[in-house]
Amino acid sequence: xxxxxxxxxxxxxxxxxxxxxxxxxxxxxxxxxxxxxxxxxxxxxxxxxxxxxxxxxxxxxxxxxxxxxxxxxxxxxxxxxxxxxxxxxxxxxxxxxxxxxxxxxxxxxxxxxxxxxxxxxxxxxxxxxxxxxxxxxxxxxxxxxxxxxxxxxxxxxxxxxxxxxxxxxxxxxxxxxxxxxxxxxxxxxxxxxxxxxxxxxxxxxxxxxxxxxxxxxxxxxxxxxxxxxxxxxxxxxxxxxxxxxxxxxxxxxxxxxxxxxxxxxxxxxxxxxxxxxxxxxxxxxxxxxxxxxxxxxxxxxxxxxxxxxxxxxxxxxxxxxxxxxxxxxxxxxxxxxxxxxxxxxxxxxxxxxxxxxxxxxxxxxxxxxxxxxxxxxxxxxxxxxxxxxxxxxxxxxxxxxxxxxxxxxxxxxxxxxxxxxxxxxxxxxxxxxxxxxxxxxx
Amino acid sequence: xxxxxxxxxxxxxxxxxxxxxxxxxxxxxxxxxxxxxxxxxxxxxxxxxxxxxxxxxxxxxxxxxxxxxxxxxxxxxxxxxxxxxxxxxxxxxxxxxxxxxxxxxxxxxxxxxxxxxxxxxxxxxxxxxxxxxxxxxxxxxxxxxxxxxxxxxxxxxxxxxxxxxxxxxxxxxxxxxxxx
Numbered sequence: 072x073x074x075x076x077x078x079x080x081x082x083x084x085x086x087x088x089x090x091x092x093x094x095x096x097x098x099x100x101x102x103x104x105x106x107x108x109x110x111x112x113x114x115x116x117x118x119x120x121x122x123x124x125x126x127x128x129x130x131x132x133x134x135x136x137x138x139x140x141x142x143x144x145x146x147x148x149x150x151x152x153x154x155x156x157x158x159x160x161x162x163x164x165x166x167x168x169x170x171x172x173x174x175x176x177x178x179x180x181x182x183x184x185x186x187x188x189x190x191x192x193x194x195x196x197x198x199x200x201x202x203x204x205x206x207x208x209x210x211x212x213x214x215x216x217x218x219x220x221x222x223x224x225x226x227x228x229x230x231x232x233x234x235x236x237x238x239x240x241x242x243x244x245x246x247x248x249x250x251x252x253x254x255x256x257x258x259x260x261x262x263x264x265x266x267x268x269x270x271x272x273x274x275x276x277x278x279x280x281x282x283x284x285x286x287x288x289x290x291x292x293x294x295x296x297x298x299x300x301x302x303x304x305x306x307x308x309x310x311x312x313x314x315x316x317x318x319x320x321x322x323x324x325x326x327x328x329x330x331x332x333x334x335x336x337x338x339x340x341x342x343x344x345x346x347x348x349x350x351x352x353x354x355x356x357x358x359x360x361x362x363x364x365x366x367x368x369x370x371x372x373x374x375x376x377x378x379x380x381x382x383x384x385x386x387x388x389x390x391x392x393x394x395x396x397x398x399x400x401x402x403x404x405x406x407x408x409x410x411x412x413x414x415x416x417x418x419x420x421x422x423x424x425x426x427x428x429x430x431x432x433x434x435x436x437x438x439x440x441x442x443x444x445x446x447x448x449x450x451x452x453x454x455x456x457x458x459x460x461x462x463x464x465x466x467x468x469x470x471x472x473x474x475x476x477x478x479x480x481x482x483x484x485x486x487x488x489x490x491x492x493x494x495x496x497x498x499x500x501x502x503x504x505x506x507x508x509x510x511x512x513x
Numbered sequence: 514x515x516x517x518x519x520x521x522x523x524x525x526x527x528x529x530x531x532x533x534x535x536x537x538x539x540x541x542x543x544x545x546x547x548x549x550x551x552x553x554x555x556x557x558x559x560x561x562x563x564x565x566x567x568x569x570x571x572x573x574x575x576x577x578x579x580x581x582x583x584x585x586x587x588x589x590x591x592x593x594x595x596x597x598x599x600x601x602x603x604x605x606x607x608x609x610x611x612x613x614x615x616x617x618x619x620x621x622x623x624x625x626x627x628x629x630x631x632x633x634x635x636x637x638x639x640x641x642x643x644x645x646x647x648x649x650x651x652x653x654x655x656x657x658x659x660x661x662x663x664x665x666x667x668x669x670x671x672x673x674x675x676x677x678x679x680x681x682x683x684x685x686x687x688x689x690x691x692x693x
Contacts, residue, residue, distance in 0.1 A: 373613065380610050383602060421571070 088507045089347055095494035098342035101487045108484040115477035119470055127455065128467030133192050134453070135471045138445045139478025140185045141304060145441065146331055146482070147182045148299075149324025150175025151252055152292045153332070155285035158255075161278075164356045166502040167348065171335040173259060174489035175328065176252035181485055183245035185478070186303075190238065198309050199225055199232040224310045232309070237302045244295045251288050255281070259497060268499040277499065296321055304445075307452035311390045313379075319371045323441060326364040330437035333357050335490070337427050337434075344495055350510045351425045358424030361437070365418060369411040393451040398460035406447045409440040446471055517693040521644035522548075522665040523676050524651060525685040530556045533660035536683045537562035540664060543679060547668035551645065551661040553654075570632050577627025578620045585619035586612055644693050650686075663691065 119135075122128040154172040157165025193200040198217060202208045205226055212222040230236065258280065267273040297317025305316050313319075337354070339345040379387045395403055414437055423429050450456050450471070462468055496503065527533040530552065537550055537559060550559040589612040593599070598606050633639075645651050645663055655661060664676050673690065680688045 377610055377613070419571075419575070 088504075088509065091496075091498075091503065091507060092344040092347050095344045095496045095498070097491045097493070097495050098339065100342060101491050104338075105484045105487040108480045108487065111480040112477050112484065115473045115480065119473040119477055122467045122470040122473070125467040127465060128470060130195055130453070131467040131470040132474055133189075133195055134449055135474035136478060137189060137196065137303070138442065138449055138471065139475040140182070140189065141445055142327070142438075142442060142475065142479060143178070143182045143185060143482045144299070144303075145320075145324045145327045146175050146486070147179045148248060148292070148296060149321075149328035150332075151179070151248060151255075152289060152296075152321070153325060153328050154255060155251075155288045155292070158278075158281040158285040159289070161502075162356075163353050163502045163506050164360065166497060166500055166506065167336055167353050168332045168357070169259070169497050170493055170495050171332050171490065172328070173252075173256050173493070174486055175331070176248075177256060177489045177492075178482060178485055179245065179248050179252050181482065183241075183249070186241055186245075190234075193234075197232075197306055199228070199237075199306060200234050203233050205229075220310055228306075228309065232302070232306050240298050240302055244299045247291065247295060251284070251292075254284060258284075260493070262499045263494075263497055265499055273499060274501050293317065293321060296324070304448060307449065308390060310386065312387065313375055315371055315375050319368075319375065322364060322368045322371055323444070326361070326368050327438060327441045329357065329361040329364055330434040330441075333361060333430060334434040334438075337431055339495065340427065348496055348506055350506065352510045353506065354427070354430065355421070355424050358418060358430065361434075362415070362418040362424075365411060365414045365437075369407075369415070372410075393457040394447060395458075397458040399447075399451060399458065402443070402447050402460065406440075406444050409436070410444050414440070442475055519693055520666045520673060521647075521691045521693045522663045522671070523673070523680060523688055524645060524648050524661055524663045524691050525680040525683065525688045526650055526654065527660040527662070527683070527685055528658075530559065530660055532684055533662055534558045534562050536662050536680070536685070539683070540662065540679070544670045545664055545668055545676075547665040547671075549663050549665070551651070551655050551663065553656050553658060553660075556660070559660075568632075569635060570628060573631030573635070574624050574628040577631070578624035580627075581619040581621070581623025582616050584623070585616040589615060644691050648689050648691050650689065651691075659686070 119132060122132055150172045154169065154176055157168065157172070189196070195201075198221060202211045202217065202225060208217065208222050208225050211217045212219065217225065225232075231240075258277070262268075262277045262281075265273050265277070297320075300317055300320040304320075305311065305313070333354070336345055336349055336357075340349040376391065379391060382388075393399070414433065417423055417429075417433055423433070450468075451458070451460075455465075525536065527536065533550060533552065534556065537548070540548055541562060541564065548563070550556070550563060552559060590607060593608070593612075594606045600606075601608070645655075645661070650659070651661060653659075662680070664671060664680065670676070677688055677690075
């Protein structure tokens with residue numbers, strides 16, 4: 072045998088590279104999963120209708136719908152930014168998630184459409200929509216429908232927060248996001264169909280093309296997301312300020328999208344082609360990345376809290392008091408435990424990150440935690456709930472369970488349709504070959 | 514303590530990592546457990562062949578982290594509540610939100626130190642003497658281009674003659690006896 076450093080283990084049959092599955096199409100099982108999602112959607116919708124007849128039920132359905140919409144936007148928009156991120160950073164984890172992320176981004180028009188019902192009902196959600204002019208605000212102030220501070224803030228912020236402006240901002244946000252996802256999705260198919268595929272020049276040409284779009288795209292996305300998060304969620308409380316808000320949503324999107332992405336690839340890995348492509352190494356990497364987002368998420372949330380707690384000024388502190396007092400501390404603590412403590416402690420473990428079954432449970436739990444956090448952000452904005460969490464005589468609050476389930480399962484059904492539309496692995500990428508190599512113990 | 518005497522083990526020298534991994538796997542299959550691979554660069558398959566996966570570094574790191582967070586929190590509480598109580602904007606003396614950041618920093622500091630020094634300690638370092646360096650070919654090759662498998666004499670399977678015969682069935686460059 073020749074001396075020198077030949078490839079380790081290259082001689083052993085069980086260590087040779089595996090072969091790419093003949094068909095890279097998404098497995099048939101997705102149709103069955105989609106049917107299941109639609110059944111859940113139907114059941115949850117029927118249950119939600121019941122709450123419309125309870126006290127304050129319609130308002131709670133609308134707020135819960137906003138929650139569901141925002142989580143769907145998290146997946147569609149967050150999917151887009153993570154897709155662009157993996158184009159700029161490279162890496163095998165990115166190739167693994169690429170097609171699921173593309174499927175998420177292709178739902179962006181549906182999420183945009185989901186916002187339309189909110190436009191028609193938003194005077195029940197936002198003060199700037201209920202009192203869109205200076206006259207309306209003055210009149211509302213007279214009959215004590217708004218406080219003096221709210222009236223002054225409504226007038227001061229009118230340039231950005233008025234019905235027309237928000238419609239325009241929302242249209243711009245979805246328009247630009249749609250354009251980015253259109254280009255990325257179109258190029259991704261063209262890349263695989265490239266006649267020169269599998270060669271170094273083809274790799275380089277496409278890599279640079281994607282990088283050049285994704286780099287500026289990430290920056291543009293962060294700006295658009297900040298605008299969207301302010302318009303849709305933060306402006307529920309017109310008086311509150313926080314400069315970290317957009318970034319917080321961005322990180323929370325990474326958190327949720329990684330959870331959904333990991334869940335998708337692990338569930339699909341029961342069938343070809345993901346069965347061959349998903350190695351423990353990449354699953355471990357994705358788990359580590361999710362861990363980083365869990366940490367960054369609590370870092371930003373706590374930073375915001377600490378700064379406002381330290382300042383302790385009347386402009387800011389009521390936002391937290393409304394979310395801690397009157398029973399809300401239960402939700403607040405549960406949010407901290409579910410959103411950070413549990414995922415953090417579990418993701419510390421190397422074995423858990425490499426275990427498929429446990430990661431399925433954990434990622435589902437993380438998506439639930441996102442919804443819980445969004446509930447904590449949305450509901451205390453309204454006078455009947457601020458600093459006063461009560462279920463008795465307020466049974467409509469339970470719409471927060473059924474409506475988001477309905478909205479999310481509907482979105483999930485469409486996501487699975489989009490997953491089926493393309494081969495699950497992008498082939499014109501040098502990482503494909505690396506992912507077929509045997510994996511190591513480390 | 515008197516110096517230990519006798520055979521430390523049998524050292525087989527290989528030219529390629531594949532041969533080393535193959536021999537290690539065979540040795541494991543034959544029932545040898547007290548053995549070690551020595552390579553000039555990390556060969557992950559060798560660790561696999563030795564069935565060496567788990568280390569206790571994560572545990573040491575976790576304990577260090579817990580120690581850090583407890584120490585910092587207790588220290589801050591002691592300073593603020595008993596040692597030097599100050600009224601800051603009317604807040605309670607035990608204002609835990611303000612304690613979190615230093616406690617967090619200490620967690621990382623202690624966890625980092627324990628991971629680093631724990632790893633060194635668990636590796637048995639610093640170690641001033643190791644018997645395998647008694648083999649001249651080991652001294653010359655272990656850090657450049659040779660791959661070694663050492664079957665240690667403490668293994669119940671070990672016998673100077675049979676273990677040597679076992680190692681010589683592989684294309685080893687040499688099999689030498691290493692003394693303590």
